[in-house]
Amino acid sequence: MEIKGVACVKKMRMTPQRRVILEELRRVNDHPAADEIYRRVRKRLPKISLGTVYRNLEVLCELGEIQRLELSGSTKRYDGVPNKHYHIRCVECGRVDDAPIAPLNQIEDDLYGTTVYEIIGHNLEFTGLCPQCSRLHGARQEAG
Amino acid sequence: MEIKGVACVKKMRMTPQRRVILEELRRVNDHPAADEIYRRVRKRLPKISLGTVYRNLEVLCELGEIQRLELSGSTKRYDGVPNKHYHIRCVECGRVDDAPIAPLNQIEDDLYGTTVYEIIGHNLEFTGLCPQCSRLHGARQEAG
């Protein structure tokens, strides 16, 4: 039985481009934007286009191989680990790391009955300064 | 004593444009994007430009009169209520409402010592289907 009304029966081949994008994303610990993935993948596939990177990131998300991070900020970022976990984002440089905290599994229950929405999920993002930016920031404050 | 290195001494007048933007944002319950604010404000100030709207939203955030929502999604949204609170976003239509749940004041403590970041804050966003989209979605599933 398949979910009706959703095109989940689309045939998808593991093309070289798709494979390399997935490999590069799995290989790193950070959470790159499409642009950064493009730069890395191009070292191995110099002729790949940015459009292909965007298209394949979308496909890989649909396949559940990766996840698109639901973070604030202007650029979308991708995570090679498809499991649910939280993130912390540097407000200065945009760097994103995993947040070492377990998922709040029951927090959505608090909303049942109090919202008109049909709840699907939630997303917790911490903001802060990464070590590099924290150092610069601190130095500036003390000196200024 | 002022925060050093930050231009917080800038003189800012409450111009007609700025006042109308603030009034319109305070008047509504939803959390409009700059574009929607522009359309509403233009009914009262037909000659205002979109650039002015963006500039003033930025200024009003700095003044603490409004807040820019740190939500995922491609467009920035603004909240006329400057107090900290969480939101729920419809994944279908992008509508954003306040989430009826109290702030998790101590959650940032869980990260101290376990992250290299200097923590500034956090942000919890729920995702779901608003009543309108939920109805359409449900109908589609049953019919499909």
Next chain:
DNA sequence: CTAGCTGCAAAATATTTGCGCGAGC
């Protein structure tokens, strides 16, 4: 006069899409 603000338009940024070609089944 000066600093801040405006409207307008162009630029910048990030992402999506149309198109024609090529490869695999």
Next chain:
DNA sequence: GCTCGCGCAAATATTTTGCAGCTAG
């Protein structure tokens, strides 16, 4: 042959910026 995916370029969407003129103090 048909479908899917590709590279390329153009289009789209959103936000920022340069500029010259205006206004309040």
